[in-house]
Amino acid sequence: SQTIHQWPATLVQPVGSPLSLECTVEGTSNPNLYWYRQAAGRGLQLLFYSVGIGQISSEVPQNLSASRPQDRQFILSSKKLLLSDSGFYLCAWTKTGQGRTEAFFGQGTRLTVV
Amino acid sequence: AQSVTQLGSHVSVSEGALVLLRCNYSSSVPPYLFWYVQYPNQGLQLLLKYTSAATLVKGINGFEAEFKKSETSFHLTKPSAHMSDAAEYFCAVSTPLHNTGKLIFGQGTTLQVKP
Numbered sequence: 001s002q003t004i005h006q007w008p009a010t011l012v013q014p015v016g017s018p019l020s021l022e023c024t025v026e027g028t029s030n031p032n033l034y035w036y037r038q039a040a041g042r043g044l045q046l047l048f049y050s051v052g053i054g055q056i057s058s059e060v061p062q063n064l065s066a067s068r069p070q071d072r073q074f075i076l077s078s079k080k081l082l083l084s085d086s087g088f089y090l091c092a093w094t095k096t097g098q099g100r101t102e103a104f105f106g107q108g109t110r111l112t113v114v
Numbered sequence: 115a116q117s118v119t120q121l122g123s124h125v126s127v128s129e130g131a132l133v134l135l136r137c138n139y140s141s142s143v144p145p146y147l148f149w150y151v152q153y154p155n156q157g158l159q160l161l162l163k164y165t166s167a168a169t170l171v172k173g174i175n176g177f178e179a180e181f182k183k184s185e186t187s188f189h190l191t192k193p194s195a196h197m198s199d200a201a202e203y204f205c206a207v208s209t210p211l212h213n214t215g216k217l218i219f220g221q222g223t224t225l226q227v228k229p
Contacts, residue, residue, distance in 0.1 A: 094215030
């Protein structure tokens with residue numbers, strides 16, 4: 001069966017520090033991968049998605065970047081965090097080429113920038 | 115462009131009462147629609163999905179939703195609320211045109227269940 005791992009679960013970082021959140025998927029190959037951010041009372045906002053290694057699409061301009069160094073690994077990064085980067089970050093995957101399939105989510109990372 | 119609107123950011127019901135969470139969508143092509151549930155500090159779990167088959171969709175935990183094209187709605191219902199249903203619920207639409215699987219989410223509805 002497929003599983004998705006996301007870590008760390010919680011993170012407190014000072015303003016201006018770097019960020020690296022990692023997400024890995026097991027039990028499937030060539031998944032579509034996604035990073036969402038959830039701010040309080042604002043639903044989920046799609047930040048990045050990837051349909052293959054090295055292929056990253058950004059949905060909104062921001063202080064963050066994403067990379068996909070391996071087929072089942074998706075990394076969210078920042079060189080210098082801002083207070084506004086605080087939120088709950090969720091990684092998700094779907095099967096390739098099937099818009100009707102549901103997304104499977106990781107347990108999320110609670111990021112607090114102080 | 116596709117979008118989702120969830121009417122009511124907070125819904126409160128008594129235990130045993132009907133649960134109705136509203137979702138309206140906008141899409142220029144036949145949509146795929148989903149309902150997810152989120153418990154505090156956890157990821158999202160799929161409740162049910164509509165993918166152009168039966169318009170009445172049954173999901174987990176006794177929830178169901180009906181796709182109504184004429185009303186562009188996909189409301190979530192449960193006949194009798196349980197305390198364990200208290201959570202945040204998200205309606206989402208996918209973009210089948212490009213097969214990227216991207217989900218566009220509504221703002222979410224927090225369901226409170228009173229004893």
